[in-house]
Amino acid sequence: MKVTIDGHEIEVEPGTTILQAARMIGGESVPPAMCYYSKLEDTGGKCRACLVEVSKGSEADPRPMPKLMASCKTGVMDGMEVKSISSDRVLEARKAVTEFLLINHPLDCPVCDQAGECDLQNLSFQHGISQKRFKEDKRTFEPENIGDNIQLHMNRCILCYRCVKVAEQLTDDRVHGVCGRGDHAQISTYISNAIDNEFSGNMIDVCPVGALTDKTFRFKSRVWFNKPYNAHRNCTKCSGKVTLWMFGEEIQRVTARKDEFHEVEEFICNQCRFDHKEPTDWVIEGPRKFEKFSVINQNNYTRKLDKVVIKTEEHILEGREQDRIKISMKNIPYTEHESKE
Amino acid sequence: MATKILLDKINVPGIRSYEVYRQQGGYSSVEKALKTMTPDEITEEVKASGLRGRGGAGFPVGLKWSFIDKKSGKPRHLVCNADESEPGTFKDRYLMEYIPHLLIEGMITSSYALGANLSYIYIRGEYMWVFKTLERAIKEAYAAGWLGKNILGTDYSLDLHVHCGAGAYICGEETALIESLEGKRGNPRIKPPFPAVSGLWGNPTVVNNVESIANVPWIVNNSGADYAKLGVGRSTGTKLISASGHIKKPGVYEIELGISVDEFINSDEYCGGMMDSRPLKALVPGGSSVPVLPAHLIYKTANGEDRMMTYESLAEGGFESGSMMGSGGFIVYNDTACIVRNTWNFARFYAHESCGQCSPCREGTGWLEKVLHRIETGQGTMEDIDLLWDIQKNIEGNTICPLGDAAAWPVAAAIRHFRDEFEYHVLYPEKVKNRDHFMNEPFESIKHLITN
Numbered sequence: 066m067k068v069t070i071d072g073h074e075i076e077v078e079p080g081t082t083i084l085q086a087a088r089m090i091g092g093e094s095v096p097p098a099m100c101y102y103s104k105l106e107d108t109g110g111k112c113r114a115c116l117v118e119v120s121k122g123s124e125a126d127p128r129p130m131p132k133l134m135a136s137c138k139t140g141v142m143d144g145m146e147v148k149s150i151s152s153d154r155v156l157e158a159r160k161a162v163t164e165f166l167l168i169n170h171p172l173d174c175p176v177c178d179q180a181g182e183c184d185l186q187n188l189s190f191q192h193g194i195s196q197k198r199f200k201e202d203k204r205t206f207e208p209e210n211i212g213d214n215i216q217l218h219m220n221r222c223i224l225c226y227r228c229v230k231v232a233e234q235l236t237d238d239r240v241h242g243v244c245g246r247g248d249h250a251q252i253s254t255y256i257s258n259a260i261d262n263e264f265s266g267n268m269i270d271v272c273p274v275g276a277l278t279d280k281t282f283r284f285k286s287r288v289w290f291n292k293p294y295n296a297h298r299n300c301t302k303c304s305g306k307v308t309l310w311m312f313g314e315e316i317q318r319v320t321a322r323k324d325e326f327h328e329v330e331e332f333i334c335n336q337c338r339f340d341h342k343e344p345t346d347w348v349i350e351g352p353r354k355f356e357k358f359s360v361i362n363q364n365n366y367t368r369k370l371d372k373v374v375i376k377t378e379e380h381i382l383e384g385r386e387q388d389r390i391k392i393s394m395k396n397i398p399y400t401e402h403e404s405k406e
Numbered sequence: 407m408a409t410k411i412l413l414d415k416i417n418v419p420g421i422r423s424y425e426v427y428r429q430q431g432g433y434s435s436v437e438k439a440l441k442t443m444t445p446d447e448i449t450e451e452v453k454a455s456g457l458r459g460r461g462g463a464g465f466p467v468g469l470k471w472s473f474i475d476k477k478s479g480k481p482r483h484l485v486c487n488a489d490e491s492e493p494g495t496f497k498d499r500y501l502m503e504y505i506p507h508l509l510i511e512g513m514i515t516s517s518y519a520l521g522a523n524l525s526y527i528y529i530r531g532e533y534m535w536v537f538k539t540l541e542r543a544i545k546e547a548y549a550a551g552w553l554g555k556n557i558l559g560t561d562y563s564l565d566l567h568v569h570c571g572a573g574a575y576i577c578g579e580e581t582a583l584i585e586s587l588e589g590k591r592g593n594p595r596i597k598p599p600f601p602a603v604s605g606l607w608g609n610p611t612v613v614n615n616v617e618s619i620a621n622v623p624w625i626v627n628n629s630g631a632d633y634a635k636l637g638v639g640r641s642t643g644t645k646l647i648s649a650s651g652h653i654k655k656p657g658v659y660e661i662e663l664g665i666s667v668d669e670f671i672n673s674d675e676y677c678g679g680m681m682d683s684r685p686l687k688a689l690v691p692g693g694s695s696v697p698v699l700p701a702h703l704i705y706k707t708a709n710g711e712d713r714m715m716t717y718e719s720l721a722e723g724g725f726e727s728g729s730m731m732g733s734g735g736f737i738v739y740n741d742t743a744c745i746v747r748n749t750w751n752f753a754r755f756y757a758h759e760s761c762g763q764c765s766p767c768r769e770g771t772g773w774l775e776k777v778l779h780r781i782e783t784g785q786g787t788m789e790d791i792d793l794l795w796d797i798q799k800n801i802e803g804n805t806i807c808p809l810g811d812a813a814a815w816p817v818a819a820a821i822r823h824f825r826d827e828f829e830y831h832v833l834y835p836e837k838v839k840n841r842d843h844f845m846n847e848p849f850e851s852i853k854h855l856i857t858n
């Protein structure tokens with residue numbers, strides 16, 4: 066089937082979604098996805114960040130679709146034409162979705178372990194507006210302890226349902242889910258219950274925001290100060306293929322390996338993730354490269370980086386001559402005129 | 407007296423019981439259908455009747471039935487939507503409470519038409535006493551041989567259950583209803599696939615409103631063509647209207663589609679005119695989800711024609727100057743009502759009832775509620791009015807299910823037609839802090855304060 070997205074044409078198999086086709090094309094036209102996760106079944110359709118305009122339905126029925134469509138849930142038709150970044154309506158809608166996701170979001174990036182690898186940060190950076198129109202108090206939730214390994218910050222949750230799908234599809238027993246409705250809906254175990262299933266740690270990796278983070282990594286470092294390495298070990302439970310996040314010789318965090326769309330390549334078990342923090346536990350393959358646009362890339366030492374030289378005035382520490390005189394308030398009296406300069 | 411199809415026996419003493427219902431000719435449509443008609447013939451009659459879904463969207467019932475996937479060989483289901491939770495709508499309750507066997511008869515005949523052997527009535531949790539009424543009625547129907555194996559000695563069998571919801575408006579959305587019936591959280595599904603292909607437990611399913619199904623016995627007993635003779639144009643038959651608000655005689659009325667709004671509000675047969683003879687200010691003709699109409703667009707449409715009680719006429723003028731039939735929740739306001747307060751009240755409902763699955767509705771409904779509350783309590787600004795407009799615009803059309811639209815439309819219509827009233831709230835905060843601000847001082851009498 067042939068589909069055209071923002072003018073790029075591509076042949077895809079029947080059953081492919083618009084989002085998948087866009088990912089095959091790559092680049093700017095790939096819609097942001099906050100809830101869809103290709104490695105999990107039955108995800109997507111919820112965040113509405115991936116809305117696109119279908120300007121031509123198909124060769125057989127060329128009528129445009131009146132509503133914007135969730136690209137992660139809409140299958141392509143032969144001859145379909147889609148506008149992603151090239152549609153003002155789409156950009157408007159993404160802006161709106163970003164604003165909706167942020168109105169109740171705490172924005173505690175400075176103390177959030179997700180900062181630097183957060184999809185919501187990236188979305189806001191690309192589609193956010195700088196003013197804030199929400200004057201009310203943000204919604205907050207009582208903290209809930211969901212076990213020894215995983216930290217839940219419900220205030221940061223965007224209800225993408227990915228962690229619920231992980232629990233449903235990867236672990237034997239789902240002990241958590243979404244309780245309540247509307248903007249008071251929350252991720253919870255309902256009757257305080259520990260989530261300690263063998264594969265539960267993957268919830269951390271799929272969480273697009275800092276609502277689920279690794280307790281063994283808590284406040285250890287900002288992610289961009291860590292150097293990621295691919296490593297593996299012989300594991301009976303999972304493939305044992307992970308990314309180690311190192312600070313010097315210390316393994317500060319273990320995660321699954323994530324691709325350019327921030328999705329894990331293979332899910333890993335909790336032992337690999339939480340219990341093996343000695344470099345001798347692992348065979349280190351080499352540095353890991355991140356394709357996805359992210360602040361981590363700023364620290365990407367797999368590229369050649371030129372030494373940064375900041376050009377300054379020679380006597381910058383002493384300040385400008387005229388200021389020094391003013392600060393010491395010698396000879397020159399303060400005048401209204403000057404203060405406006 | 408106008409023709410009544412659903413309520414003509416409602417005043418017969420004891421009609422709630424099986425014996426009386428049967429004596430009055432009840433269950434004859436089941437006899438006729440099972441013994442003399444094929445399922446497809448019934449579907450054709452229903453198609454010919456032009457009956458449109460009474461749950462809100464007005465989709466033709468026969469057409470919906472004809473979409474059900476009969477080729478897959480999977481079991482099929484009919485599910486009756488009795489979740490009736492739209493503010494202003496209470497007609498299904500009336501029907502089920504006072505003449506429960508009519509619904510059960512309709513369920514049997516309709517299930518036969520669809521080839522369903524297992525059907526459900528999904529009723530909202532707050533209707534617990536009606537739930538019990540239905541349970542008793544179903545038991546009676548089983549005992550009399552209308553349900554169960556080989557009904558009337560034919561090879562058609564049907565099991566019917568009534569299932570009680572847990573109190574969620576969203577479970578009235580057909581796919582959320584199906585999820586809930588399956589024992590899951592009542593989140594609407596993403597369509598496609600539609601229930602006609604993959605509904606309850608992945609089987610082809612038709613979801614219909616109580617009133618839609620209750621019309622089927624009459625159509626089978628008489629004919630689709632007879633039904634289509636009632637009403638006008640594409641609005642055939644009769645419709646139950648839940649009338650409430652500032653009228654003399656609130657209640658459930660069965661009207662023939664096509665009478666005028668004027669007649670409905672003012673004739674003694676129906677609402678009996680305005681309460682205390684105060685002037686009419688606004689009308690929500692189809693339940694809280696539809697746009698509100700200002701006084702000058704109630705009896706007449708924008709191009710001066712009489713506004714009729716039909717799907718088409720109520721929608722005449724689109725969003726600019728029209729509204730919708732919706733579920734028939736007819737709410738009348740006189741000049742003491744505050745549009746801002748009413749809009750806030752609706753917004754609070756939607757914020758509370760949003761399932762929270764998709765971001766625009768989850769966050770947007772809560773935001774609308776907060777801003778409206780601020781304006782209503784005298785803490786709003788002029789920018790807030792534009793902000794409301796932006797929020798509703800950003801919700802509309804961008805959500806999984808129509809609840810998002812239903813939350814957006816009333817806000818849009820209120821601002822479109824009553825912007826001056828919002829401005830008054832901003833300019834005279836001290837006045838609106840009194841909860842009953844328009845009681846003694848209707849807006850009409852103080853309008854001059856903001857017109858210059």
Ligand SMILES: Cc1cc2nc3c(=O)[nH]c(=O)nc-3n(C[C@H](O)[C@H](O)[C@H](O)COP(=O)(O)O)c2cc1C
Nearest residue numbers: 459460461487489490491578579580614615618809
């Ligand atoms: C939020 C929401 C709530 C709804 N609530 C009801 C309801 O309480 N009763 C009902 O019959 N239909 C309700 N509907 C409409 C149903 O989704 C569906 O269209 C209807 O049951 C189909 O029946 P009909 O074709 O006979 O009207 C609701 C729809 C939405 C989006």
Ligand code: SF4
Nearest residue numbers: 173174177180183275
């Ligand atoms: S989840 Fe993302 S946006 Fe939210 S506080 Fe953490 S880093 Fe910031």
Ligand code: SF4
Nearest residue numbers: 222223225226228272
């Ligand atoms: S906790 Fe994270 S993964 Fe789970 S629903 Fe919230 S945002 Fe999604």
Ligand code: SF4
Nearest residue numbers: 761763764767805807
């Ligand atoms: S529109 Fe609202 S009610 Fe409907 S699925 Fe989205 S969040 Fe749920």
Ligand code: FES
Nearest residue numbers: 110112113115137
């Ligand atoms: S990624 Fe498509 S709706 Fe969230």
